[in-house]
Amino acid sequence: MDFDDPAFWRAGAISTIAVMSIVLIMLTIDSLSAISPGGSHVPTYTVINQHIDYKFDSNRGFDVPVIGGAEPLFGKALDETAAAALIDHGKMVIQSRACIDCHTFFGNGAYYAPDLTKAWLDPAWGGWQAVTGADTREGAMVKFLMDPEQYRTWTRTMPNLGVTEPEARALVGYLKWMSAVDTNGFPPNFNQIEKRQ
Amino acid sequence: MYRSQTLAVKYFSAAIALFGVMTITGLIAAYYYINPDFLFGILPFSIAKILHINTLVIWLLMGFMGSIYWFLPGELGRETAGIWAAEILFYVFCAAVAVVAVVLIVFQYGGSNEAALWLINQGRKYVEAPRWAALGIVVIMVVFAYNVIGTAIAARKTTGIITVLMIDLIPLILLYLIAFPAISNMSADLFWWWWLVHLWVEATWEVLIGCIMALALMQLLGTSRRIVETWLYIEVALVLGTGILGLGHHYFWIGTPSYWLTIGGFFSALEPLPLLGMVVHAVYDAGAQHMKTTNRPALYWMMAEAFGNFIGAGVWGFMITLPQVNLYAHGTQWTVSHGHFAFWGAYSCGVISVLYLVLQRTRNLAIVDGSLWKWSFAALNLGLVGMTGALLVSGFVQAFVERAIGGSTLDAFISGQENAWFIDGMVARFLLAIVFTAGYVVLVWDVLTLGRRAPAVAAAAAAQ
Numbered sequence: 164m165d166f167d168d169p170a171f172w173r174a175g176a177i178s179t180i181a182v183m184s185i186v187l188i189m190l191t192i193d194s195l196s197a198i199s200p201g202g203s204h205v206p207t208y209t210v211i212n213q214h215i216d217y218k219f220d221s222n223r224g225f226d227v228p229v230i231g232g233a234e235p236l237f238g239k240a241l242d243e244t245a246a247a248a249l250i251d252h253g254k255m256v257i258q259s260r261a262c263i264d265c266h267t268f269f270g271n272g273a274y275y276a277p278d279l280t281k282a283w284l285d286p287a288w289g290g291w292q293a294v295t296g297a298d299t300r301e302g303a304m305v306k307f308l309m310d311p312e313q314y315r316t317w318t319r320t321m322p323n324l325g326v327t328e329p330e331a332r333a334l335v336g337y338l339k340w341m342s343a344v345d346t347n348g349f350p351p352n353f354n355q356i357e358k359r360q
Numbered sequence: 361m362y363r364s365q366t367l368a369v370k371y372f373s374a375a376i377a378l379f380g381v382m383t384i385t386g387l388i389a390a391y392y393y394i395n396p397d398f399l400f401g402i403l404p405f406s407i408a409k410i411l412h413i414n415t416l417v418i419w420l421l422m423g424f425m426g427s428i429y430w431f432l433p434g435e436l437g438r439e440t441a442g443i444w445a446a447e448i449l450f451y452v453f454c455a456a457v458a459v460v461a462v463v464l465i466v467f468q469y470g471g472s473n474e475a476a477l478w479l480i481n482q483g484r485k486y487v488e489a490p491r492w493a494a495l496g497i498v499v500i501m502v503v504f505a506y507n508v509i510g511t512a513i514a515a516r517k518t519t520g521i522i523t524v525l526m527i528d529l530i531p532l533i534l535l536y537l538i539a540f541p542a543i544s545n546m547s548a549d550l551f552w553w554w555w556l557v558h559l560w561v562e563a564t565w566e567v568l569i570g571c572i573m574a575l576a577l578m579q580l581l582g583t584s585r586r587i588v589e590t591w592l593y594i595e596v597a598l599v600l601g602t603g604i605l606g607l608g609h610h611y612f613w614i615g616t617p618s619y620w621l622t623i624g625g626f627f628s629a630l631e632p633l634p635l636l637g638m639v640v641h642a643v644y645d646a647g648a649q650h651m652k653t654t655n656r657p658a659l660y661w662m663m664a665e666a667f668g669n670f671i672g673a674g675v676w677g678f679m680i681t682l683p684q685v686n687l688y689a690h691g692t693q694w695t696v697s698h699g700h701f702a703f704w705g706a707y708s709c710g711v712i713s714v715l716y717l718v719l720q721r722t723r724n725l726a727i728v729d730g731s732l733w734k735w736s737f738a739a740l741n742l743g744l745v746g747m748t749g750a751l752l753v754s755g756f757v758q759a760f761v762e763r764a765i766g767g768s769t770l771d772a773f774i775s776g777q778e779n780a781w782f783i784d785g786m787v788a789r790f791l792l793a794i795v796f797t798a799g800y801v802v803l804v805w806d807v808l809t810l811g812r813r814a815p816a817v818a819a820a821a822a823a824q
Contacts, residue, residue, distance in 0.1 A: 172593035172597065175594075176596040176597035180596075183601055187604050187607065190619075190623070193617070194617060200545060203617070205547050205615050252472060255473065258481075258483035259473070259477065261410065261469060261481050262483070263483060263484065264406035264483070265404070265409075267691045268546055269615065272485055273409050274758075275406075275409070277770050278773070286771075287771060317774050317778075319392075319396040322400070344546075345615060346613045349612070350691075350768030351763055351764070352763070352764065352768065
C-alpha cells in the first residue's frame with residue numbers, strides 16, 4: 164500500500180461514503196415507518212380526541228406520552244379525515260406565520276420564545292383560563308393566539324399575527340397532537356417539578 | 361483576466377454586502393433580547409432572525425460560487441463554459457434576494473394557504489424564502505453545476521479537486537429540493553429538513569470549502585497538488601464517514617426511534633476528527649513556508665479557518681452532541697453559541713481568505729499587507745469568539761435553570777430568561793456584536809482601499 168498515493172485515499176473516500184450512505188438509507192426507511200402517523204413513535208391525528216399525559220416510564224428511564232380516555236378537542240370528536248384536515252391546516256398556520264423563527268418545535272427553531280413540543284400540557288394554561296375567561300384549556304389557547312398582545316405573557320410579548328379563529332383552533336389541535344409524539348424524553352423533567360411538590 | 365474571474369469579483373462584492381446585512385440584522389435580533397419593545401409592532405424578532413440566517417446562507421453560497429468562478433479557469437486552463445448564463449443569473453440572483461428581503465420586511469407573513477408559501481414566507485428555518493425564490497436558487501445552482509462540469513468537458517480534462525467538486529454539486533442540488541414540501545407531520549418534516557440542513561452544512565458544504573481551500577492553498581503557499589489532493593481525499597473520507605451518520609444527532613428528540621441516540625452520538629462525536637486534520641494540514645503547510653507569504657491576510661484568515669472550524673464546529677459541537685448533554689443543551693443559547701462559532705470558523709474565514717487572494721490579483725499587488733486588515737481580523741475574531749462565550753454563559757443558565765431544574769415549562773423558560781446571568785450573557789453578546797460590526801466596517805474599508813493606499817503598502821513591502 165502506498166499511503167502517499169492520492170488514489171489510495173480516493174478509494175478510501177469512495178468506499179466510506181458508499182457504506183455510510185447505504186446504512187443511512189436503511190435507517191431512514193425504518194425511521195420513516197416509526198414516524199408516520201400511527202407508527203411506533205408518532206400517534207395518529209385522531210389522538211386529539213383523547214386525553215394526553217406525559218409520565219415517567221421507569222423501563223425507558225424518561226417521560227413518555229400516555230394516551231388516556233376520550234377527551235375531544237373543543238368537545239367534538241373528529242373522524243380520521245377531519246382530524247387530518249385540522250392538522251394540515253395547523254401546519255399551514257405554523258409555516259405561514261413562521262412560528263419556528265421565535266419558538267422551537269422538538270427543540271428546533273429560534274430561542275426567543277418557549278419550546279412548543281409539550282405546550283398543550285403546560286400547567287400555565289390553568290392560569291390563562293382565568294385570565295381569558297375561557298371554560299377550557301383549548302378555549303384559553305384560542306383566545307390567546309387570536310390576540311396575544313392583549314394577554315401579555317411577560318416583558319416579551321407575542322405579536323398579533325392576524326390569526327383567525329379557525330386558524331387558532333387548527334393550531335391548538337396541532338399542539339395537542341404534537342404533545343403525544345414520543346420524543347425520547349425531550350424536554351426533560353417537563354412538569355415533573357410541580358408533580359413532585 | 362477571464363470573464364469567469366470578473367464574475368467572481370461581482371459575487372464577492374455581493375457576498376460582502378450581504379455579510380453586512382447579516383451583521384446588522386444580527387445586531388437587531390440581539391438587541392430584542394435586551395429591549396423587547398424595540399421595533400415592536402413594526403418588525404417582529406422572527407423577521408430579523410429570518411433575514412439574519414438567510415443572508416448568512418446566501419453570502420456564504422455567493423462566496424463559494426465566487427471562489428469557484430475565480431479558480432476554475434486557472435485550474436482547467438480555459439474560460440468557464442456557459443459563462444454568459446452565469447453572468448445573467450448573477451443579476452437575477454441579486455434582484456431576487458432584494459425582492460425577498462423587501463417582501464419579508466413589508467408583508468412579513470400571509471394567510472394559512474399555499475399562496476403565502478409561494479409568495480411570502482415558507483416558514484421553515486433557513487428555508488423561509490418563498491418557493492419562487494427557492495426555485496430560482498435551484499436554477500442558479502444547476503447553471504453553476506453546468507458551468508463546472510461543462511468546463512471540464514470542454515477542456516477535456518479534470519483534476520482531483522474538480523472531480524470532487526463536480527460530484528459534490530450533485531447532492532448539494534438534490535438536497536436543496538427538500539426546501540419545497542410542507543409536510544404536515546412535524547416529525548417527518550424535520551426528519552427531511554435535517555437532511556437538507558445537516559447534509560449541506562456538515563457534509564456537502566464541508567467538501568465544497570475543502571475544495572476551495574485546496575485550490576487556495578496551492579495559490580497562496582504553492583503547496584504541491586499531490587499533497588493537497590491527498591489531504592482532500594482524507595478530508596472527504598472523514599467528513600462524510602462521520603458526517604453522514606452524524607446526521608443522527610439531530611434525530612434524538614424529533615419523534616424518531618431511540619437507536620439514533622447511540623448512532624448519532626457516536627458518529628457525531630467523531631466529527632471533529634477531519635477538522636483536527638485540517639488544523640494539522642494548515643499548520644504543517646504554513647510552517648513549511650515559515651509563515652512567509654506575499655499575502656498575509658489570506659494566510660491568517662486561512663489559519664483562522666482551520667482553527668475556527670476545529671474549535672467552533674468540532675469542539676463546540678462535541679460539547680453538545682452526546683445525547684446525555686444534548687437533552688439539556690438542545691434548543692438553548694448553548695446551541696446558538698456553537699452555531700455562531702461553527703459557521704464563522706468553517707466557512708466565513710475561508711471565504712474572506714479567498715477574497716484577499718482575489719484582491720491581490722485584481723489590484724495587481726506584489727504584496728498584500730498593511731495595518732487595516734489586522735484591525736479587522738482582530739475585531740471580527742474577538743467579537744465572534746466573545747459572542748460565543750457570552751452565548752455559552754446564557755446557554756448554561758438555560759440548560760440548568762430552564763431544563764434541569766425548571767422542567768422546561770413556560771414558567772421555567774421565563775425564569776431562565778430572567779435569570780441575571782442569562783441577561784448578563786445577552787448584554788455581553790450585544791456589546792461584542794458591536795465589536796464584530798466594527799471589524800466588518802474595517803474589513804470593507806480595507807477591501808475597498810487595498811492597493812490604493814500606496815504609501816502604506818510600500819512601507820509594509822519595505823519592512824518585509
